Amino acid sequence: MMRLVVIGAGMASGRMLEQLFEAGFAGEVTLFNGEPRGNYNRLMLSPVLSGEKTYAQIVTHDDAWYAAHGVECRFGEHVTKIDRERKVVVSKRGETPYDALVIATGSAPFIIPVAGKELPGVCTYRDLEDTNAMIAASRPGAKAVVIGGGLLGLEAAAGMAARGAEVTVIHLMGHLMERQLDPSAGYLLQKDLERRGIRIHCTGATKAILGAERVEAVLLEDATVYPADLVCMAVGIRPEVRLATDAHLEIGRGVVVDDQMRTSDPAIFALGECVEHNKQLFGLVAPLYDQAKVLAATLMGTEAAFRPVQTATKLKVTGVDLFSAGDFADAPGREDIVFRDPGRGVYKRLVLEGDQLIGAVMYGDTGDGSWFFDKIKSGEDVSGARETLIFGPAFQGGAQADPLAAVAALPPEAEICGCNGVCKGKITAAVAAGAVTLDAVRVETKASASCGTCTGLVEKVMALTLGDSFTANANPPMCKCTDHTHEDVRRMIKAQGLKSIPAVMQELGWKTVGGCASCRPALNYYLISDWPLEYRDDRQSRFVNERNHANIQKDGTYSVVPRMWGGVTTSAELRAIADAADRYAVPMIKVTGGQRIDLLGVKKHDLPAIWADLNDAGMVSGHAYAKGLRTVKTCVGTEFCRFGTQDSTGLGIKLxxxxxxxxxxxxxxxxxxxxxxxCAEATCKDIGVVCVDSGYQISVAGAAGMDVKETELLCTVATEEEAMEVISAFVQLYRENARYLHRIYKWVAKVGLDWCKAQIADPANRRALHDRFILSQRIYQTDPWAELAERPADWAPIADLTLRAAE
Structure with missing residues (x-):
């Protein structure tokens, strides 16, 4: 039985182990890793930094996976020596023998040799520890400087900016991402990032990092100084070859390997960012996964050879669409095809050499990226499509064709998911084998399971394969505990008179005992909504914020937001807030965008007491943590404003x-x-009222978060009383019909605004909806702070972490 030892539990070695086990490997595997954890998707550290994902969501192999495959995990244990003669590796726990050894030590970040580089507050961006350090430092108002305007540097900058830090990017070259983008695309990217509040300084050379006990600023060669609470160096990486060097393996820029990923020692193999193959290094995931496939075959005794292929680049920053592949440098004998649409921020450039497409840069519209990438890799003659090439496959032949034409034109080996190296053929094979939903394809292939930017392309491949039976996964099961959709569950709760979570799980055939963090909060909400008289809220089935009645922060403290009706307050309330802030040493008092005051950094054990003090001053919870009404924002209306047509403040308070x-x-x-x-920005809210001379225009389904959408007019009414009845009826319509966690704009898009208008336009139906809302309010409209401040010993259940991952 082969004794396989692997040094490094990163993405490349993780994929190699997957391939080995799928091929039936029966040997013993010992896996060392310097980090105190196993394989996670490092490509997804950027969404973790920005707050879009949690670490738990990017774990590729958890403890159960390693246990199921019999892998002995030695995480947090560094290998210090490879003894090639005795075929053992040496670590803190002693010696581990091997028959085959895989070196997958990855790369180390390059630290520019400037004064101050060792100061506390200077970090790199390679692993979870780096990410957590940047999260901890990215408090609102903090100043961060990123040195390096490449892929990693920009993802770090965007992530910290998303958390409220003031970020400056210093880049040595004349435009951002110069290895992947030409100057025009780099300019568009810079403008996009600047619109997000990120300062960009190109042609900036770092002279020193300033500070006494920790970092305080960055000094450039041109004497510019940027204040900094944190400095992130993202200027490049180098293969981590120290173990291999000490073992006297052949080293170039990396660990030299042959086509089978074998080093100069026949019993030792290497893969990933630490290797050099044919004088080439590799830093993108697609070739690393190809190496993993070849090495797995080699270890299984099957012939395979690593042949590097062209790779493409995408930037993982929400809202930035960027694609780059091939060679786009200016050179004699090359010609460009360029398309610009400044109004939409779209730029496309194709580089041709002779009759071949050799490079493509796309910004703002990257939908045809895979098609162009395939043309680059295949080296096919594109001279016949010269006039329409820039418009992509849908326009070949001179007229717009089937929207699936781009996908149909891709060969089976065309890469669809760059994060996980999944080609079109693997997806079509999985669909043919029965994976007919997006979730099933993700499980079988990992396509679209990471950053998600390829989801639309994956769905097109599925649509091409399934034809009319494909539904774009519009209505997946509620969770893995059941095959029922949210809509099925809501319908059966009402039809079968199910009035408790155990009853729902029993009668609807739940696959798990007790449900999970996805279905329990949804079931709890559906039962509250459908049976307000019979059902009582199950607090253990709520997210941690809702159970603790405050928003948990990244450092474990909480934010407390007292309600200010319509954004109006008094001097007495302000004094009470100031006194509470002093008494409980609140580190930040923040005026929110919803015209409220947020007390940030309250310790958990102080919550009942600070609630009690605010209650004594007549203030109640602002429900800033709730799946419920957050705020009603108002302008001053007729009382003070010379333009006001109605009493907007008064109506806002009443609502x-x-x-x-x-x-x-x-x-x-x-x-x-x-x-x-x-002035109150009513046209981008879930529900907005605009006062006019004739009354009140009520609009719904706006958004101003990750999606930006203007509201749509629901109706116009003449009086405040009508406005309040319409809005309460609409909220009840939403409560009774929407899927849990769907904002109003998503629900309206699903059911149609016309249907909503019809429900509200019928006076009897509108009144019935209003009455059902009032009935529910009579039961549930209580101040949770007042209830819980009276019994502080009971307010914090032990299972605080149960639902945090889902939140």
């Missing part, structure tokens, strides 16, 4: 007092503007 405390599928934000000048 907030009517709606607060209601459970809804997702958070709800309202605004009331006193005139069409719209």
């Amino acid at each position: 907030e007092k009517l709606l607060w405390g209601s459970w809804t599928p997702a958070k709800v934000k309202l605004a009331v503007s006193g005139c069409p000048r719209n």
Whole structure:
């Protein structure tokens, strides 16, 4: 039985182990890793940094996976020596023998040799520890400097900016990502990042990092100084070859390997960012996964050879569409085809050499990237499509064709998912074998399971394979505990009179005992909504924020937001807030975008006491953590503003007092503007009211977060009383029909605004919806702070972490 030892539990070695086990490997595997954890998707550290994902969501191989495959995990244990003669590796726990050894030590970040580089507050961006350090430093108002405007540097900058830090990027070259982008695309990228509040300084050479006990600023050669609480160096990587060097293996720039990933020692192999093959290094995931496939075959005794292929680049920053592949440098004998649409921020450039496409740069519209990438890799003659080539496959032949033409034109080996190295053929094979939903394809192939930017392309491959039976996974099962959709569950709860979570799970055939962090909160909400008289809220089935009635922060403290009706407060309330902030040493007092005051950094054990103090001052919870009404934002209306047409402040207060405390599928934000000048920004809220001379225009389904969407007019009414009835009825319509965690704009897009209008336009139906809402409010409109401040010993259940990952 082969004794296989692997040094490094990264993505390359992880994929190699997957391939080995799929091929039936029956040997013993010992896996060392310097980090105290196993394989996770490092490509997804950027979404973790920005807050879009958690570490748990990017774990590729958990403890159960290693246990199921019999892998002995030695995580957090460094290998210090390879003894080639005795075929053992040496670590803190002693010697481990091997028959075959795999070196997958990856790369080490390059640290520029400037004064101050050792100061506390200087970090790199390679692993989870680096990511956590940047998260901890990215508090609102903190100043961060990123040295390096390449892929990693920009992802680090965007992530820290998303958390509120003031970020400056210093880049040595004349434009960002110069290895992947030409100057025009680099310019567009810079403008996009600057619109996000990130300062960009190109042609900037770092002279020194300044500070006494920790980093304080960065000094450039041109004497520019940028203040900094944190400095992230993202200027490049070098293969980590120290173990291999000490073992006297052949070393070039990396560990030299042959086509079978074998080093100069026949019993030792290497793969990943630490290797050099034919004088070439590799830093992107696609060739690393190819290496993993070849090495797995080699270890199984099957012939295979590593042949590097062209790779493409995408930037993992939400809202930035960027694609780059091939060679786009200026050179004699080459010609460019360029398309620009400044209004849409779209730029495309194709580089041809003779009759072949050799490079492509796309910004703002990257949908045809895979098709162009395939043309580059295949080296085919594109002279016949010269006039329409820039418009992609849908326009070949001179007219727009089937929208699936781009996917149909791709060969089976065309890469669809760059994060996981999944080709079109693997997806079509999985679909043919029965994976007919997006979730099933993700499980079988890992396509679209990481950053998600290829999801649309994966769905097109599925649509091409399944034909009319494909539904774009629009209505997947509620979770892995059941085959029922959210809509099925809601319908059967009502039809079968199911009035408890155990009853739902028993009658609807739940696959797991007790459910999971996805289905329990949804079931709890559906039962509250459908049976307000019979069902009582199960607090253990709520997210941690809702159970603790405050928003947990990244350092484990909480934010407390007292409610200010319509954004109006008094000097007494402000004194009470100031006194509470002093008494409990609140480190930050923040005015929110919803016209409220947020007390940030409250310790968990202080929550009941600070609630009690605010209650004593007449203030109640602002429900800033809830799936319910957050705020009603108002302008001053007729009382003070010369443009006001109605009393927007008064109506906002009445609406907030009517709606607060209601459970809804997702958070709800309202605004009331006193005139069409719209100072309260009512036209991007879940529900917005714009006051006009004739009354009140009520609009719904706006958004101003990751999606930006203007509201759509629901109706116009003449009086405040009508406005309040319409809005309460609409909220109840949403409560009774929407899928849990779907914001109003997603629900309206699903059911159609016309259907909503019809429900509200019928006076009897509208009144019935209003009455059902009021009934529910009579039961649930209570202040949780007042309830829990009276019994502090009971307010913090032991299972605080149970639902945090889902949140």
